Amino acid sequence: MSVERDSRQASVTGFILFSTVVASLASLNIGWNTGVTNIPEQVIRQCSEADEDGMPSSLCVENNLTWGLAVGLFAIGGLFGGLTAGLAANRFGRRPVLLVNNLFYILGGIVLAVSPNVAMLAFGRVLTGLGCGVSSVVVSTFIGEIASSRNRGALGSMLQLSLNIGILITQTVGLGFDYAPGWRVLLAMTSIPAVIQILLLFGCVESPRWLASKGRFDEAHQALQRLRMGYDIEEEFKEMTRAHRAIESPDEKAQLEDLEQPHHSFGATSTYSVFDLVRGRAGPILRRHLFISIFLHMSQQLTGINGVIFYSTATFTSSFGDSAKYVTIGAVGGLGVIVTAISLMLVDRLGRKKLLFTSALGMALSSTLLVVGSATGTDPLVLVAVMLFVTFFGVGLGPIPFLIVSELFPTNAVGAASSVAIGINYLCNFTVGFVFPFVVSALGNFAFVPYAIIGYIAAVLILLFVPETKGKSLEEITSGR
Structure with missing residues (x-):
C-alpha cells in the first residue's frame, strides 16, 4: 500500500465536502438566529394597531429589559439543547439527531412568524435556541468524525464559517424586511435551511466512528469507504475499530493493553457521562x-x-x-x-x-x-x-x-x-x-x-x-x- 493512498492522509473527497456542507446548514441556522432580530428590532418593538385579521403588525415592547430577556432566551434554549444533544447523539446517532433537530427550527420559525405578543416571541426564540444548541454539539462532532487527520482542522472550522455566513445573510436580507409586518417573514425564514438539510441528509452516511462504537463494523466499513473513495481505508479502519472489537486471544489482549490505556479502552456498549x-x-x-x-x-x-x-x-x-x-x-x-x-x-x-x-x-x-x-x-x-x-x-x-x-x-x-x-x-x-x-x-x-x-x-x-x-x-x- 503506497503512503499517498493511505486514507489517514486523504485529501477532501467530494462526498466528504458534500457531507460537511450539509451538516453545516445547521450551524448556518445558528448564525441566522443569532442576528435575525438586530436589524428589524425597532419595527418589531413599535406600537401599532392590529391588522384586519387581528394580528398586530408589531409587538409594542417599550421596556428594554423585557426585549433583552425575550431575545436573550435564545441562549437559554441553546444551553438546554447543548446539554441534551450529546446523550441523544450517542444513543441514536449523529445523522438522525440532525434530522429531528430541524423540527426546532421549523416550529420555532412558525411561532416567531405568528407571535401576537412578546411572550410568544420569547417562546419562539427558546425553540430556535434549542435547535442551535443541538446543532453546536452534533455538527462539530459529526464533521470531526468523518474528516481525516489531514483536513480535520479546515473542515471542523466550517461550523464557525457557516455560522458567520448565517449572520451576514440575515443582516443583508434583513434590510429588505425592516418594516411591519415584513419582520415576520424574516423570522420565519429559519425554516428554509432546515427543510433543505432534511432533504439532503438522506444522501449522507452516518459517522463511521459512531457505528464502530456500537459494534456495527460492516456498516462502519461501508461508510468509511464511501467517505474515503479512492483511498485504501484498511489501516484507518483497523485503528478506528481496535478498541471496540472483541478480544479473542490472550496474545491479542496483551497487545491491545500495550497500545491503549485503561481510561480509553472501552467496549461497544459503554458510554461515558459528564460525571x-x-x-x-x-x-x-x-x-x-x-x-x-x-x-x-x-x-x-x-x-x-x-x-x-x-x-x-x-x-x-x-x-x-x-x-x-x-x-x-x-x-x-x-x-x-x-x-x-x-x-x-x-x-x-x-x-x-x-x-x-x-x-x-x-x-x-x-x-x-x-x-x-x-x-x-x-x-x-x-x-x-x-x-x-x-x-x-x-x-x-x-x-x-x-x-x-x-x-x-x-x-x-x-x-x-x-x-x-x-x-x-x-x-x-x-x-x-x-x-x-x-x-x-x-x-x-x-x-x-x-x-x-x-x-x-x-x-x-x-x-x-x-x-x-x-x-x-x-x-x-x-x-x-
Whole structure:
C-alpha cells in the first residue's frame, strides 16, 4: 500500500465536502438566529394597531429589559439543547439527531412568524435556541468524525464559517424586511435551511466512528469507504475499530493493553457521562481535556465578542448615522466571514494552539485599543479596534473551540464533553449579553477593561495548557500521545 493512498492522509473527497456542507446548514441556522432580530428590532418593538385579521403588525415592547430577556432566551434554549444533544447523539446517532433537530427550527420559525405578543416571541426564540444548541454539539462532532487527520482542522472550522455566513445573510436580507409586518417573514425564514438539510441528509452516511462504537463494523466499513473513495481505508479502519472489537486471544489482549490505556479502552456498549469525566472515571487525560474544552468555550464568550458587536453598532450610529447598519454589515459581518475562511487554510498548517494564542492576545490588545479610542473620543480608532477584534476572533477563538472538543475525546465520551462545553458556552453568551449594558453603565468608556484582562489571562493559559492536535489521529489525541 503506497503512503499517498493511505486514507489517514486523504485529501477532501467530494462526498466528504458534500457531507460537511450539509451538516453545516445547521450551524448556518445558528448564525441566522443569532442576528435575525438586530436589524428589524425597532419595527418589531413599535406600537401599532392590529391588522384586519387581528394580528398586530408589531409587538409594542417599550421596556428594554423585557426585549433583552425575550431575545436573550435564545441562549437559554441553546444551553438546554447543548446539554441534551450529546446523550441523544450517542444513543441514536449523529445523522438522525440532525434530522429531528430541524423540527426546532421549523416550529420555532412558525411561532416567531405568528407571535401576537412578546411572550410568544420569547417562546419562539427558546425553540430556535434549542435547535442551535443541538446543532453546536452534533455538527462539530459529526464533521470531526468523518474528516481525516489531514483536513480535520479546515473542515471542523466550517461550523464557525457557516455560522458567520448565517449572520451576514440575515443582516443583508434583513434590510429588505425592516418594516411591519415584513419582520415576520424574516423570522420565519429559519425554516428554509432546515427543510433543505432534511432533504439532503438522506444522501449522507452516518459517522463511521459512531457505528464502530456500537459494534456495527460492516456498516462502519461501508461508510468509511464511501467517505474515503479512492483511498485504501484498511489501516484507518483497523485503528478506528481496535478498541471496540472483541478480544479473542490472550496474545491479542496483551497487545491491545500495550497500545491503549485503561481510561480509553472501552467496549461497544459503554458510554461515558459528564460525571464520569469530571470524577476521573474516564482517566486523568480525558478529565484534563474536559476542563480545557470548558475553558476554551468560556474564553470564546467572556472575551467580549457579543459586547464588541453591540458596542460597535452604537458607535457606528453616532459616526455614520443612517449608514451605520451598512457599515456594521461590512465591518463585522463581512469581515467575520472573510477572516474565518482564511483560518480554514491556516488551522492545519499552523496548528490550533498557535492560532488560539494569537487570537486571545490579539483580542485583548484590540479591547485595550477600544478603551483608548472610547476614552479619547476617537471614533476612527474605535472602528479600527472593532475590526481588529473581529479579525483576531475569526482566526482562533471563533472556530477552534468547536473543532478541538471533537478532537480531544473518543467516540464514547465526545457527546458528554461537547454537551457540557456547549452548554457553558451558551450560558456565558446569555450572561455577557445580559450583563454588558450594566457594565457599560458602570464603567462607561472603560467597559472593555474586564474583557481585555480576561483575554490576556486566556492567552497565558492557552500557552500553558492547551495541547496541539494538528496532524494527529483522534485515537492518538485521546490517548494523550
